Amino acid sequence: MKNTIYLLFLIGFVLVSCQDFLSEKPSLGLVVPSNLNDFEAILNNDHQIFNHTPAIGEIASGDYFIPLQHWQSLRLEWERQAYIWAEDVNQNGELPDWSRPFEQVFYANIVLDGLSDLEISSSEQERADKLKGTALFFRAFAYHQLLELFTPYTRFDGEDSDFGLPLRRSSNVTPNSDRAKVSEVKAFIKSDLSSAVELLPEIEPLKTLPSKQSARALLMRVHFMEGNYNAALELGQVIHANGLSLIDYTQLPLTTANPFGIFNDEVIFHSQLMLYEFYSSPLTFVDLNLLSLYGDNDTRKEVFFIDRGNGGLNFKAFHTGRQFWFGGIGTNEVLLMYIECLIRSGDLNTAEELMNSFLELRIRDFDGISFTGQQQALELVLSERRKELLFRGLRWMDLKRLNYEGLETTLVRDFGEITHTLSPNSQSYVFQIPPHEIDRSDMIQNPR
Structure with a gap:
C-alpha cells in the first residue's frame, strides 16, 4: 500500500490502550516527531491509525438479520447489545467505535501542533500545506x-443539543x-474541511x-446529513463538474467472489469498517425486505450478494x-x-437525466425512468440510495436523517x-x- 515505513511506531511511537485517549495523553516513548518526514509517516499509517471507520451503526441499522442461536454465540458483548439496541452496548466500559476515532483525532493533532511549531521554508511550504490539510481531513x-x-x-436549521462531543x-x-454543543461540533468539522479544501x-x-x-x-456529506441540501447541492455541482467516475456493473464478472478491486474508480477516499464478527459471518444474512x-x-443483486x-x-x-x-x-x-439535492431544489430535469445515466450502469436492458413529480422522484432516489450504498456505515446516518424528516422506519x-x-x-x-x-x-x- 503506502510506501510508509512505520519506523516511529516500531521504535517508540507506541499506540496506547484505546480507553485512555480522552483521559490521558498517550506516551510518545523515545521518539518525538519533529519534522515533515515524521509527520508524513504518522499520516500515512493507514494500517494502525487512520482509514478505519466505526461499524457499530452498521450492526444496529437493520439491513442484516441474525438467528438467535448465532446471535448468542457472538464473541463481543457490544455486538450483541448493539444489534438489539440495548441500553448499554459497552463491554467492560470499552467501545472501539468511540476510542478509535479519538486516536485518529489525537494523532492528527500531533501533526497539526508539530507543524505550527516548525519554521517552514518556501521550498517546503507546499508539502507542509498538504500535511496540514491531510491532518485536518482525518x-x-x-x-x-x-x-x-x-x-x-x-438539523442545520433546527434545535441545538447540549449532548455534543469533547472537542x-x-x-x-x-x-x-x-x-460541546452539537452545533459547535458541526462547526468544528466544517471549519477543518473548509481549510482542508484550500490546502x-x-x-x-x-x-x-x-x-x-x-x-x-466529506463536507457535502456533513451538510447533506444535517438536511442542509442547498449547501450540499453547491458542493455537489463543483464535484460533479470535476468528474465522477462510475463502474458499469452490467459488465462485471458476476461469478467473481468480489468483482471490485482495491482503489477502484468509484473510490474517492479509502477507509474500511472496523472488522466485527457480526457482519463478516456467513451466518448473518441480508434483510429480506432489502x-x-x-x-x-x-x-x-448478483454483484453484491452470494448464497x-x-x-x-x-x-x-x-x-x-x-x-x-x-x-x-x-x-x-x-x-x-447530488441527485437527491437536485430533486429537493426542484430541478427534476437534471436529476432525471443523471438518474438515467446512473441506472444504465446498473440495470440490464434499461428502458429509462421518468420523474412525474417531486415526491415520486424523491422516493425513487431514496430507494436507489438504499440499494446502492448498503453496508458501508451510511444507513444509520440515513435512518436518523429521514426519521427526523417524517419518513419514519421502525x-x-x-x-x-x-x-x-x-x-x-x-x-x-444515540449510543452511550x-x-x-x-x-x-x-x-x-x-x-437512552
Whole structure:
C-alpha cells in the first residue's frame, strides 16, 4: 500500500490502550516527531491509525438479520447489545467505535501542533500545506463518525443539543472533558474541511490520503446529513463538474467472489469498517425486505450478494477490494446525494437525466425512468440510495436523517418469543459514551 515505513511506531511511537485517549495523553516513548518526514509517516499509517471507520451503526441499522442461536454465540458483548439496541452496548466500559476515532483525532493533532511549531521554508511550504490539510481531513472524518453515533440528530436549521462531543483542538489532552454543543461540533468539522479544501492537492494518487475532492465530498456529506441540501447541492455541482467516475456493473464478472478491486474508480477516499464478527459471518444474512427492492434485471443483486447455502444471502462485494468492508467515500454516494439535492431544489430535469445515466450502469436492458413529480422522484432516489450504498456505515446516518424528516422506519429484531423494536427518533439512536470516560470527566451520559 503506502510506501510508509512505520519506523516511529516500531521504535517508540507506541499506540496506547484505546480507553485512555480522552483521559490521558498517550506516551510518545523515545521518539518525538519533529519534522515533515515524521509527520508524513504518522499520516500515512493507514494500517494502525487512520482509514478505519466505526461499524457499530452498521450492526444496529437493520439491513442484516441474525438467528438467535448465532446471535448468542457472538464473541463481543457490544455486538450483541448493539444489534438489539440495548441500553448499554459497552463491554467492560470499552467501545472501539468511540476510542478509535479519538486516536485518529489525537494523532492528527500531533501533526497539526508539530507543524505550527516548525519554521517552514518556501521550498517546503507546499508539502507542509498538504500535511496540514491531510491532518485536518482525518480529524474531521473522525469527528463526523463520532457525531453520527454519539450525539442526537439535529438539523442545520433546527434545535441545538447540549449532548455534543469533547472537542480536541490540540494534542495536549486535559483530564476533564466537557461536551460541546452539537452545533459547535458541526462547526468544528466544517471549519477543518473548509481549510482542508484550500490546502490539499486537486489529485492524490493514494486513495488512503485525501484530496480536494475527498474533502469536498466529506463536507457535502456533513451538510447533506444535517438536511442542509442547498449547501450540499453547491458542493455537489463543483464535484460533479470535476468528474465522477462510475463502474458499469452490467459488465462485471458476476461469478467473481468480489468483482471490485482495491482503489477502484468509484473510490474517492479509502477507509474500511472496523472488522466485527457480526457482519463478516456467513451466518448473518441480508434483510429480506432489502433484497425485495431489487428487480430481476438489476445486476447489483448478483454483484453484491452470494448464497453460501446457510439459509440466506451474504454480502460479498467490498469496495475495499479485499475482505474488509468499505467505510470510505465513493463517487456513487456523491452522485446520489447530488441527485437527491437536485430533486429537493426542484430541478427534476437534471436529476432525471443523471438518474438515467446512473441506472444504465446498473440495470440490464434499461428502458429509462421518468420523474412525474417531486415526491415520486424523491422516493425513487431514496430507494436507489438504499440499494446502492448498503453496508458501508451510511444507513444509520440515513435512518436518523429521514426519521427526523417524517419518513419514519421502525426496526424490528424478531427472536421468536422475544421481539426487540427501535422506534423512529428513539433515544436509542444515540449510543452511550463508554462509562469510564464519563467517570474520568465532566461529561454527562447520553440518555437512552
